[in-house]
Amino acid sequence: MxxxxxxxxxxxxxxxxxxxxxxxxxxxxxxxxxxxxxxxxxxxxxxxxxxxxxxxxxxxxxxxxxxxxxxxxFKKNSPQNVLLIGYGNLGQSLIKYKGFSRSMFHIIAAIDIDPSKHKRKTLVPVFPPEKAPEIIKKHKITIGIIAVPDIAAQEVCNLLVKAGIKGILNFSSLVLKAPEDVQINNINLGNELEAIFYHIQLKQKNI
Amino acid sequence: MxxxxxxxxxxxxxxxxxxxxxxxxxxxxxxxxxxxxxxxxxxxxxxxxxxxxxxxxxxxxxxxxxxxxxxxxFKKNSPQNVLLIGYGNLGQSLIKYKGFSRSMFHIIAAIDIDPSKHKRKTLVPVFPPEKAPEIIKKHKITIGIIAVPDIAAQEVCNLLVKAGIKGILNFSSLVLKAPEDVQINNINLGNELEAIFYHIQLKQKNI
DNA sequence: CATTTTATGTTACTTTATTCACAAAATAAC
DNA sequence: GTTATTTTGTGAATAAAGTAACATAAAATG
Missing domain, CATH: 1.10.10.10 (Winged helix-like DNA-binding domain superfamily/Winged helix DNA-binding domain)
Incomplete structure (x- = not known):
């Protein structure tokens, strides 16, 4: 296939x-x-x-x-710092995800709009959105992970692009708009299930 | 492109x-x-x-x-029941994921090997692996989500296939082996970042 | 050391996917 | 109501991806 x-x-x-x-x-x-x-x-x-x-x-x-x-x-001369945007359920499970820690990619900080998360004892430091540009520059971050609700996704994308991010892993179900030189990969969980279901039905028809 | x-x-x-x-x-x-x-x-x-x-x-x-x-x-005549295997961080965040609840796909139960999870108050009922075939048949489940550590992924896959599952969303980083008529979609978070990074470097070279 | 075997590497071929180009149809303008 | 405009729908052209075929080189065999 x-x-x-x-x-x-x-x-x-x-x-x-x-x-x-x-x-x-x-x-x-x-x-x-x-x-x-x-x-x-x-x-x-x-x-x-x-x-x-x-x-x-x-x-x-x-x-x-x-x-x-x-x-x-796929060489990386140095470990790559990654910024997570959205410290919710998904975001936190991404931080805990073992596949990342084994690789050269490290989520070193998160951004969340909820002030209560800035204080709490968290897995990685959590900052408000306005701090993002500063953190991105300071830690030479090139990749951002968008794990926020759809409603905020494009806005977050704009923020990241403006701060110089060149790669985005997008977990929202929106198709984000960004300049050509920004690489965006989408993971749309709902669509994955739809696609699987579609293929199942297709395979059954073709028998 | x-x-x-x-x-x-x-x-x-x-x-x-x-x-x-x-x-x-x-x-x-x-x-x-x-x-x-x-x-x-x-x-x-x-x-x-x-x-x-x-x-x-x-x-x-x-x-x-x-x-x-x-x-x-993409029509579904009825809501589709989905079985989650692995009630860990990722698994739990998938259950809470809003994109699924909006769709016609519902995670109605989870499987986990850890007995302590069978008792705890959980988002959906959690069962031991040996119960999987029974649950799959009872609820006419066609799709399974594998969110277990790599070490267990192929074994879980075999279990699902044997129980009649026709579609798998695989979050492990293994490439699972299964019969042709089983549709497997992979989501490999580490590889996504690698691919993004590769494309970033490629784009910078081509300027 | 000649011969056979076997796996790579590449060229030719086939299939699939995308873009181009333009006819046909529907609306808008005059 | 005729003409101009605009957008769809599709067949032809191009590009990309995958498969098949086979020459070539390394190892094994006798």
Whole structure:
């Protein structure tokens, strides 16, 4: 099936490769990896080739080299500081999320409009919106996570863009408007379920 | 730019159209909608055409008709029951998530391995894993949300598939293995940040 | 050391997705 | 009521993504 970008796949390869490595494997064949990810072997070789990752004829790919090569593609010279906007249920569970802490991305502060949250003992320091530009500049933050209600999402987006943020992970269900050079990725939980349900029905029809 | 499936776009159109409707608009042109979503007007007309949605030459599209037509594509004859697996931070924030409650999807129960959670006063009833098949059958659940640590994700997936689940929203960072007829959508928060960061760097190079 | 085997890497091909271009239809203007 | 304008709808053209095919190189075999 279609539609999974090559960089999304690279990240999936990496997580799978890590698993293989932990199991003690040292090399892997494109066919092998493909079977585990649900992608054709040719696709994997094409992806690697595109990013100039090469293996050994007959001997496959060295897992450690592969991981290193993929890491290099997504390389970060330093840990990246991330600002969370919206210290509600979702926001707090994002802070606690283990996947982030394992990575080079660190949510170092949060913004919330509710004054009561500024005082409370929180997981990360929580500031009022007007402090955002200062914090972004001070900590060289390039990525913001929008976890506020829809009604406030665009306003928050504008604030972030104005403060120089270049990447946004948007959990609101709005399609945000921002300049071309700002990368916005959307996670719309409701739409995910709708899409899953649509595909289920489609698959049942096609039987 | 590429890579946003037509059904993802349809859902985005709908959310944007709802907004326009709330603002009092009755009709909209493809160009108009496109500008707000960040998609070409031709793309929108093609998408609509593909799903047999048609407008009025010169007069554009009637917003209410559009929304009705899109709803019909994603139609659910009845509210869909969803089972949450993993009543941790993420799981609980998903239950509280307002976007779900507005939709036709309802998380009606959760599964967790921790016995202490079975007793506690919870947002939805929490059951041990062994109860899952029974609950799935009893409530005709077709979709499961996996919000457990990676280590348990594949096992949970197997359990769900065995119990007849046809759609999975997977928050673990593993690529799950399941039969072809099971629709799995992945939300990998770490990878989203990596991808955003990658695109930021790419955009800066291309300037 | 020649031969066979097997996995990569790349070119050619196919499919899918997007953009372009323009006819057709509906409205507005005169 | 005729003409001009504007927007849809679609077929052709282009671009991108994925699949298939196969030459090539490394390892294994005899």
């Amino acid at each position: 279609y539609l999974r970008s090559n960089i999304t796949r690279l990240l999936q390869y990496r997580s799978c490769l890590t698993k293989f490595q932990e199991l003690g494997f040292e090399t892997i064949y494109s066919y092998n990896l493909g079977k585990h990810i649900g992608v054709s072997a040719e696709q994997i070789r094409k992806d690697f080739s595109k990013f100039n990752i090469r293996g050994n004829k007959k001997a496959g790919y060295n897992i450690e080299e592969l991981i290193t090569a993929i890491n290099k593609i | 590429y890579l946003r499936s037509n059904i993802t776009r349809l859902l985005q159109y709908r959310s944007c159209l709802t907004k326009f409707q709330e603002l009092g608009f009755e009709t909209i042109y493809s160009y108009n909608l496109g500008k707000h979503i960040g998609v070409s007007a031709e793309q929108i007309r093609k998408d609509f055409s593909k799903f047999n949605i048609r407008g009025n030459k010169k007069a554009g599209y009637n917003i209410e008709e559009l929304i009705t037509a899109i709803n019909k594509i």
